[in-house]
Amino acid sequence: DTGVSQDPRHKITKRGQNVTFRCDPISEHNRLYWYRQTLGQGPEFLTYFQNEAQLEKSRLLSDRFSAERPKGSFSTLEIQRTEQGDSAMYLCASSAGQLNTEAFFGQGTRLTVV
Amino acid sequence: AQKITQTQPGMFVQEKEAVTLDCTYDTSDPSYGLFWYKQPSSGEMIFLIYQGSYDQQNATEGRYSLNFQKARKSANLVISASQLGDSAMYFCAMREPRSNFGNEKLTFGTGTRLTIIP
Numbered sequence: 085d086t087g088v089s090q091d092p093r094h095k096i097t098k099r100g101q102n103v104t105f106r107c108d109p110i111s112e113h114n115r116l117y118w119y120r121q122t123l124g125q126g127p128e129f130l131t132y133f134q135n136e137a138q139l140e141k142s143r144l145l146s147d148r149f150s151a152e153r154p155k156g157s158f159s160t161l162e163i164q165r166t167e168q169g170d171s172a173m174y175l176c177a178s179s180a181g182q183l184n185t186e187a188f189f190g191q192g193t194r195l196t197v198v
Numbered sequence: 199a200q201k202i203t204q205t206q207p208g209m210f211v212q213e214k215e216a217v218t219l220d221c222t223y224d225t226s227d228p229s230y231g232l233f234w235y236k237q238p239s240s241g242e243m244i245f246l247i248y249q250g251s252y253d254q255q256n257a258t259e260g261r262y263s264l265n266f267q268k269a270r271k272s273a274n275l276v277i278s279a280s281q282l283g284d285s286a287m288y289f290c291a292m293r294e295p296r297s298n299f300g301n302e303k304l305t306f307g308t309g310t311r312l313t314i315i316p
Contacts, residue, residue, distance in 0.1 A: 117303060126202075126289050126306030127243070140303075173241060179302070186233060187304055189243035 086110060090176050090190035097166055097197055104162045105193045109178030116159050117187065118151060120144065121173040130174075133159060166197045201225070202290050202307035210313045211280050218265070219275040219310050221290030230294045232273040233304065234264065237287040246288075249273055277312075285314045 089108045097103050109116050114135050119127035130149070132140045135156035145151075148166075153159040163170055173194050177187040203222045211217040223232065234246040249257045249264045257264040265274040277284055288311075291304040 115302075124308070126291075126308050127304075129303045129305070132303060175241075175243065177243070177304075186245040186248060188245070189235075191240060191242040194241065 088176055088178055088188050088190035090174075090193050092193055093191060094194050095196070097195070099168060099197055100165055102162065102164045103166060103195065104160055105174055105176075105195075107159045107161070107176030107190060108157075109159070109176070110188055111157075113178035113180055113188070114156065115179045116153055117177045117179075118159070118161050119175040119177065121175055121192070122171075127175050130161075163195075166195075168197045171195055171197045201305045202292055204290055204307035204310050206310045207308075208311045208313070210315055213282060213314050213316050214279055216276060216278045217280055217284075217312065219277070219288050219290075219312065221273045221275065221307060223271050223273060223290070223292050225271075225292065225294055227294050230292055232264070232266070233291045233293065234262070234273075234275045235289045235291060235306075236284075237289060237309070239286070243289070247275065280314050282314050282316060285312060287311050 091106045116133040118130040120130050121127040129142050130145050131151050133153040136153050148164045151161045173192045175192045177189045179187040201224055230251045232249045235243045237243050247257050247259045247262045247264050249266045256266050261278045263276045287309045289309045290307045293302050293304050
């Protein structure tokens with residue numbers, strides 16, 4: 085399978101714990117995006133990488149969130165000291181970066197904070 | 199102001215009928231791209247169709263077509279001959295060129311839940 089893959093698919097954690105999600109984009113895509121989707125809403129942009137450089141972060145991304153993309157390949161999204169409001173689907177997408185090319189999404193990681 | 203507006207939270211359609219899902223958008227940039235994605239209950243966002251702002255023809259992909267009315271800033275998705283497997287959430291999204299960092303992120307609407315009735 086050469087699509088975008090995310091791991092884990094589901095994560096249940098206690099409030100206050102740290103969690104880390106992984107995204108493996110399509111190999112030739114240099115652009116990688118993280119989105120968050122809450123119930124009944126469309127995905128909202130969190131952060132963007134071009135190769136290994138994190139070039140933009142949404143104001144939705146509080147200082148408890150950090151993302152990395154070492155070597156411009158896979159990416160990780162870490163949430164520290166999780167809160168119940170962090171419960172959401174976290175989607176990763178990659179693209180070739182042109183205006184007319186679609187972004188390919190992974191199946192997402194559904195986070196539940198209890 | 200909302201960048202992407204989808205006014206139909208839910209729709210029920212009889213199998214084999216055509217369905218139109220509405221989408222309006224707001225941008226001041228002359229160059230932009232419009233996308234429709236399908237999200238089944240499994241969660242994955244599946245790309246359906248793309249329309250560029252300079253495209254003269256409406257986009258078509260199999261049973262999907264995009265009714266692009268630039269002056270009205272609308273980009274409605276038309277699904278012909280609906281099937282049970284079309285039941286899902288449908289999202290309209292826009293990509294605008296960014297001068298800063300080349301971040302051509304997608305901005306999504308709130309979606310329409312389509313249910314096909316046998």
